[in-house]
Amino acid sequence: MSPRKKRSKYLKVFTYLMGFILFYWVDQRFHIHDSFQSLLMGPLEKRFVAAVQEDLEKLDKAKSLHQGIKSLKEIQIFSSSSELRKMFQKYPLKIATRSDGKYKLEIFVDGIEEAGGTVIQYDLVEISSGNTVWELGRTFPHKLPF
Numbered sequence: 001m002s003p004r005k006k007r008s009k010y011l012k013v014f015t016y017l018m019g020f021i022l023f024y025w026v027d028q029r030f031h032i033h034d035s036f037q038s039l040l041m042g043p044l045e046k047r048f049v050a051a052v053q054e055d056l057e058k059l060d061k062a063k064s065l066h067q068g069i070k071s072l073k074e075i076q077i078f079s080s081s082s083e084l085r086k087m088f089q090k091y092p093l094k095i096a097t098r099s100d101g102k103y104k105l106e107i108f109v110d111g112i113e114e115a116g117g118t119v120i121q122y123d124l125v126e127i128s129s130g131n132t133v134w135e136l137g138r139t140f141p142h143k144l145p146f
Contacts, residue, residue, distance in 0.1 A: 048110075049091040051140060052120065056095070059136075066134035068124050073101030079109045102127060117141045 059065050075095055077088045088109070095105070108121040117139055124134040 031133075035131060043086045046091050048118065048140065049088065049093065053093055055138060055140075056093070064136075066124050068103040068126070068133060069105070071101045072097045072103055072105055073099070073127060074104045076106050077109065078106060081109075081111065084109045084111070103133070112139070 005013055007084070056065070060069070066079050073094065074097060075093070079085045088107075093107075104125050104127055105127060106123040110119050111117070112119055120138045120140065122134075122136045122138070124132065126133050
């Protein structure tokens with residue numbers, strides 16, 4: 001093997017090694033692996049909660065959420081299924097709450113047996129009056145195992 005080919009071979013191995021080290025460092029530094037795994041390779045329940053979280057973020061960007069979402073004191077999850085309630089306890093939504101918030105977000109989750117999928121109803125309730133000031137229903141195609 002000529003010295004030029006030998007050097008090229010070593011350079012190729014070195015480049016792959018440096019690429020792997022860089023990828024590992026970025027993954028560890030910015031936790032890319034966690035996001036990727038939760039969306040593509042995590043348990044079905046975790047992927048579902050990630051899809052709900054992503055949907056809420058898209059609604060917020062599109063300014064489709066009530067302004068009271070920025071002033072939440074509490075979030076309550078309701079479901080006829082104890083498994084669905086446990087799922088949201090195990091993988092909670094990342095929604096900021098404040099101790100001086102004026103609203104609570106009630107989330108009702110239920111599976112659709114006939115069509116397969118899950119329905120979510122969001123209700124934003126003003127704590128002082130108990131009035132629902134905003135509501136939104138969403139259907140997700142995720143068929144959960146319970």
